[in-house]
Amino acid sequence: MSPDRKLAELLDAATNDVPSAYLAPPLAAIHGRVRRRRRMFGAVTAAAVVVVLAGGYSAGQRLLAEPAPQVPVGPAVSPTGSPTAAASTGSSGPALSWVSAMVARDDTTITVYTGVKRCKELDRPQARITAQDAAQVTIEVTGRVVPAGDCSTSGVDVPLVVKLAEPLGERKLIEAVSLRSHPTYFERYLPDLESTGRWSPFSVSWEYDETSWHGGFNGPAGSELDVRAQTPESVRRGAPVGTVKVGPYEGVITGSERTMWTVSWQAGGATYSLQLVPGEGKSFTLTEFKQELAGLWS
Amino acid sequence: MDDFDAYVAVAWPRLLRSAWVLTGDWHRAEDLVQTVLARAYGRWPRLRDGAPDAYLRTMLATTYLTWWRRRSRNEIPTDPLPDRPDGLGRDVNGQVEMQEAMRRALALLPRQQRAVLMLRFHADLTEADTARALGIGVGTVKSYTARALATLRDNPSVRGLLTEEAQR
Numbered sequence: 001m002s003p004d005r006k007l008a009e010l011l012d013a014a015t016n017d018v019p020s021a022y023l024a025p026p027l028a029a030i031h032g033r034v035r036r037r038r039r040m041f042g043a044v045t046a047a048a049v050v051v052v053l054a055g056g057y058s059a060g061q062r063l064l065a066e067p068a069p070q071v072p073v074g075p076a077v078s079p080t081g082s083p084t085a086a087a088s089t090g091s092s093g094p095a096l097s098w099v100s101a102m103v104a105r106d107d108t109t110i111t112v113y114t115g116v117k118r119c120k121e122l123d124r125p126q127a128r129i130t131a132q133d134a135a136q137v138t139i140e141v142t143g144r145v146v147p148a149g150d151c152s153t154s155g156v157d158v159p160l161v162v163k164l165a166e167p168l169g170e171r172k173l174i175e176a177v178s179l180r181s182h183p184t185y186f187e188r189y190l191p192d193l194e195s196t197g198r199w200s201p202f203s204v205s206w207e208y209d210e211t212s213w214h215g216g217f218n219g220p221a222g223s224e225l226d227v228r229a230q231t232p233e234s235v236r237r238g239a240p241v242g243t244v245k246v247g248p249y250e251g252v253i254t255g256s257e258r259t260m261w262t263v264s265w266q267a268g269g270a271t272y273s274l275q276l277v278p279g280e281g282k283s284f285t286l287t288e289f290k291q292e293l294a295g296l297w298s
Numbered sequence: 299m300d301d302f303d304a305y306v307a308v309a310w311p312r313l314l315r316s317a318w319v320l321t322g323d324w325h326r327a328e329d330l331v332q333t334v335l336a337r338a339y340g341r342w343p344r345l346r347d348g349a350p351d352a353y354l355r356t357m358l359a360t361t362y363l364t365w366w367r368r369r370s371r372n373e374i375p376t377d378p379l380p381d382r383p384d385g386l387g388r389d390v391n392g393q394v395e396m397q398e399a400m401r402r403a404l405a406l407l408p409r410q411q412r413a414v415l416m417l418r419f420h421a422d423l424t425e426a427d428t429a430r431a432l433g434i435g436v437g438t439v440k441s442y443t444a445r446a447l448a449t450l451r452d453n454p455s456v457r458g459l460l461t462e463e464a465q466r
Binding site for chain 2: 004006007008010011012013014015016017018019021022023024025026027029030031033034118207210258
């Protein structure tokens, strides 16, 4: 038998045993993603139409055909606290949708996540506050969609930061194109990992239209903490093996010593989780995992 | 589109298995397949009469290549072992051990090589089709395949499995 045939058979055998939790196709979740994609696509299309109507056909053509910028394009920061100040910065292109937001521990720094599909990128994207009152804060993202200089680094999230003059408090964040609230997460529901001195963050990115938020931290002995925030309906997890207090929250533990442990908890209408990945060839007992968790909120 | 749902109901397990070859993680595999199916939904009227499995597996590979949640370090195994259907944790016929060995071995491969292996040996695409799918040359497909196989053969656990599997 050829090595190729052997490998094909081995891949078949290795994937033959799909865990029961994943056997049923999640049709509702797939259709939910279809609807979200359509909302985003509609928002981008509407923005492009506005540009064409306002600037004429040639402007629309430029939007689609302009080559990638020659200078590196990074996330723009709009350190603006008032609508007036924000408006004065001017628009950098058509309005685009953002898909999720993370509110920093200071409750005034907000990162919204936007992006465009593979092989496209945003030219000078900006986020700004377009309106705010006692009930809500509306954030708009602008930027021109241009061909990506490098397809392999495209199609991922683009974080953009805005700064509020006053804490967000109980106000809702509204996405300016759809005028809807999108998944909003809060650092205050997560442990302050950097302050422990044991964990250092590393850069993490995800698909541009994914509504979950991800963070990653390197820790002692090659270990890693994967942090995730997501909407409750998108959570799929294995069988719980126990519960634990994580700060003020009741956490549910899943996983095993042979692989890794995960704890997840509900806060502010979202699900947050920490997954402790041991270094290569190492493992954590459940007791060690709980000890590590206890140290994170101390 | 009822026929889209009917197709997904049947194709889901095999797409999920292909996604596992890429991600080594059932949860991320599910996430990847969901993403791809959501994208494919709008194109379904054009896909359904062709070869949707091959098209979707190509989308799995290209979408996977845009996902790199750990840019600053090599990908490492992160997936829980599969839940045992009997709930007793017994490893019938060494299935869990074999899957774990494969997961760890595949995790050591660069993402491009992993995508090539999935398309060539799990989706059963030809070298030319794999090259077209990934936008690379046939020579690159051959080179990635050879390097990936060499890496797997250098892995003591997988070398043994390859021999065992061939003898079954």
